[in-house]
Amino acid sequence: MDGVVVRRVIPSxxxxxxxxxxxxxxxxxxxxxxxxxxxxxxxxxxxxxYNEALVMRNDENQHCYCLGAIELSILSExxxxxxxxxxxxxxxxDLYGQSKGYGERVMLLxxxxxxxxxxxxxxxxxxPDFDQTVFTVNSDGTIGPVEGLVLNLVKDAQRKRRFTDxxxxxxxxxxxxxxxxxxxxxxxxxxxxxxxxxxxxx
Numbered sequence: 001m002d003g004v005v006v007r008r009v010i011p012s013x014x015x016x017x018x019x020x021x022x023x024x025x026x027x028x029x030x031x032x033x034x035x036x037x038x039x040x041x042x043x044x045x046x047x048x049x050y051n052e053a054l055v056m057r058n059d060e061n062q063h064c065y066c067l068g069a070i071e072l073s074i075l076s077e078x079x080x081x082x083x084x085x086x087x088x089x090x091x092x093x094d095l096y097g098q099s100k101g102y103g104e105r106v107m108l109l110x111x112x113x114x115x116x117x118x119x120x121x122x123x124x125x126x127x128p129d130f131d132q133t134v135f136t137v138n139s140d141g142t143i144g145p146v147e148g149l150v151l152n153l154v155k156d157a158q159r160k161r162r163f164t165d166x167x168x169x170x171x172x173x174x175x176x177x178x179x180x181x182x183x184x185x186x187x188x189x190x191x192x193x194x195x196x197x198x199x200x201x202x
Contacts (some may be wrong), residue, residue, distance in 0.1 A: 005149040007109055007157075008117040008131065017071060017108075020115045024106035024133040025079050035075060042074045068110075072096040082137060085110055086118070086154045088163035089157075100142070104134050105143050107150055109157070112164035118153070120146055152167055171198045 010020045015032035020032025043050040064084065068085075076083045076097030082105040083096040089112055097107075107118040119131035135143040157163070166183045173180070173189060174197030180186045186198050 001011055003120050003122040003126075004059045005146065006119055006121045006131070007153065007155050008119055008128060010114075010116050012114055017068060017115045019107070020108055021072075021075050021079075021083065022081075022114075024108070024119075025081065027128075027131070027133070035078075038078050039071055039074055042078075068115075069094065069096075069170060072108075076100070076102070078118045080104075081106055082133065083108065084150075085115075088112070088151065088154055088157045089165060091151070091154050091158055103137055104139050107134070107155065111157075111162060112166050118150055120149075172201050172202055173197070174199055 008020075008023060010023065010029060011014045013019075013032075015036075018032035018035040019029045019160070022035060023029045025031075028088065046147075051147055057170040062167075072083050072085060072094075073096045077100070079101075080102055081101050082100075084105055084109045085094045085096070086092070087094070087110050109116045109118050117133065119133045120129070120131050121134075123131075131142075135146055137143055147159075168182055171180045171186045172178070173186075173195050176193070178187060180198075190196055
């Protein structure tokens, strides 16, 4: 397809990874419940591979909630396609499923907190119905010219600082007004105090 690479924004509802993958694989942004279950079953079926050090509990949904890399690896295997996750801050691409010999690839964009879908569209303002989200992997392991277009989009987003640096951003506790640098300090404070209301500030 000729056209442009577009960022399809997925709602920020704590399910963006799942809904972005659902959109890329099935053009459905409401796959989170089903794909969370896929993760839970995969983790439960191989407790040695997915040990407690890698798995955290998501008490709200009573599902196992795994770190993003584990989820993407499992979802790549579930769909039988490679998943490329581009990180805006570093412009790094993590490729899941590349050693499996899959013939197709989809692409995600990660901003430090949130995942969106990447698609090829006839134009910037074309509706999502025209999106191409699945790309053939060539014998050289690439998906052709679209990779260069994606990298340009990622580098442009980096130049415009469209990412969250979770190691260095500043947060303030909404309860006691104490300031923190990075998510690690805020998590430690939340565990020690039970405070969970944080706002980013400059």
